[in-house]
Amino acid sequence: MSGDRIRGAVAGLAVGDAAGWPASRHRAALHAPWSRRLHRELDAFAEEHRVTTLPVPFALNQPTAPLAVGPSDDAEWLAWTLLTADRPRTAAFRELIGKDLRARVSVRTALDNLDRGVEPPASGHDNPHHFDDAAAVRAVAFGVLGRDPSDDAQVTNAGDGVLGARAMAAAVTTAVASGDVTRAVAAALDLLPEGTAIGHNARLALSAAERAGEAFAAVPALDAALLDHVYSYGVGAAQTVPAALALAAASGGDLTRAVPAAACLAALADSAPALTGALTGACGGFEAIPEGWTASARTLAGCCLPDLAGQDLMELTKGLV
């Protein structure tokens, strides 16, 4: 039974990753640069001509498959973490230096730091996005393995970024063991001190979602509680992890209700749906996820880590089940 929930956590992350609108942007990275330049020019055209018809990623004279519904950055980084989980973390990251890859600001800066001799934890601390959720995404791997994600997290993150990783791993481990979303959320909350932004926001988000009653109803309240709409990146662990905890709780651990709600938080849609999918996938198990979604989300595109193109994510869970 816990094997089904391990598979649920991994597949749930990929399904959530695929459900957010930024997935199509990430997957468009597989196309020629000129297609993205035209996209930017169409954006400028829309601005100049005051037309509201926004351009979408497209594939003129190129394969259209990358732009179908499918997983993107977060599923690939989870797969990379599962593949390298038994290696010392700094050594695993060091192998990425100089490779052709796409990654969050925290990860790119950490690779630069490692390259100039700045070792963990400074590599994750001396980092403008030390607070982002790159490590929280990877922590899903350590959660299903029942391991502490801290060594991995502090290569790329610090502060709320590391706390978010610990909370996600604890919640996934508890969900895999029990299937109980209340216990999973409590395990995460235990690791998030109230005096931190992520701890404050997690409690705020949980009470806002509880007042709203269910996941979709909670979307505007979570937007108001978590987002100041001042900063330009939506991958802060202090926002995305609380959103995931709150929507998992409000849905009773039901992925099919929690993930669509997370995808409605436009500013957080890059990773909050993925984290939400991992938590609720772990609670309900693989079999509870709609088959059409797991079928679409399990094959990696290689849009961030080109070596992983074509990799079946669920293959990586075989040794774990």
Next chain:
Amino acid sequence: MTSYRERARGCLLGLAAGDALGAPAENLRPAEIRRRWGRLTEIEGGGTDDTEYAIFAASLLGRHGHGLTPELVARAYRDEIIPRVDGPMRGAGFSELGTVEALRRGLEPPLTGLVHSHGWSDGLAMRAAPYGIFCPGDPAEAARLVEQDGLVSGSGEGILGGRAVAGAVAAAMTGAGPEDVVDAALAVIPGDSWTARNVRRARAALDDAAPDEIEAALHEAVVVRHYPWTDLAPEAVALALAAFLAGDGEVEAAVTFGVSLGRDADTIGAIAGAVSGARQGESGVPARWAARIGPVTGKCLPVVAGRHVLDTADELAGLLTGEPAKGR
């Protein structure tokens, strides 16, 4: 013997001049700055948020002195900044506007500085000079006081950047040598911090690089390559203190070198100008620069519109000597 008043005036004039000189070079690459100006030495327009926020910080010291607390700073934001945010408040950074949003939600410090993503902003470092002026020869107290301000709008390295600059100015207010001033900055922040690591790396780059490679070596030492915003305190403070050292603690040399580095050039210029201006006093600020510094317009902080940095400097000096501020 240079008086506190002369040093206070030199500090804030240097800050305003560096801010104004660096403003057009912000976010430009050093090569582009060279292409446009050769060496950027003449002030073209007005200053920015650095000068206006420094005047605001000095007003907090005037009212509360050593009794300043984050609660008092938060009250000042609520009473004097927030009511006018919907008016002509332009040019404020992410950290200040994130703080405004946090205060509007009813949060109190230190959460107001923690819940936004720009805790490491150089928004505190850019306005830290008055705290150093207020504590001549006492970098630890200057650092403690600027942290009271910083706990409202920043966190972590942003607060450390403010502490380092306040500590440097406090040391410079006694006329200390350039290396001693930078040591004073390092003494008030943890050695195991991003800011301290950057200051040490920048210092080493100055020592090791050939003269025509210093700009590139400093960028290599401390600049974050894959991030679009440049207002990172660990970076701006390290570049500003490096400029102060490269200019041998003299205003014109330090500031013109600082703004040649690009990145957050106005803040780098402001910090380099404040520290070197405190060290040299008002006579160290080129007269042609001083002549370009008028009352601020309030374009970033309407509450300080019409204030002049020299009046602010005289008021701060008056707090130290017990004498009422004289006319400009």
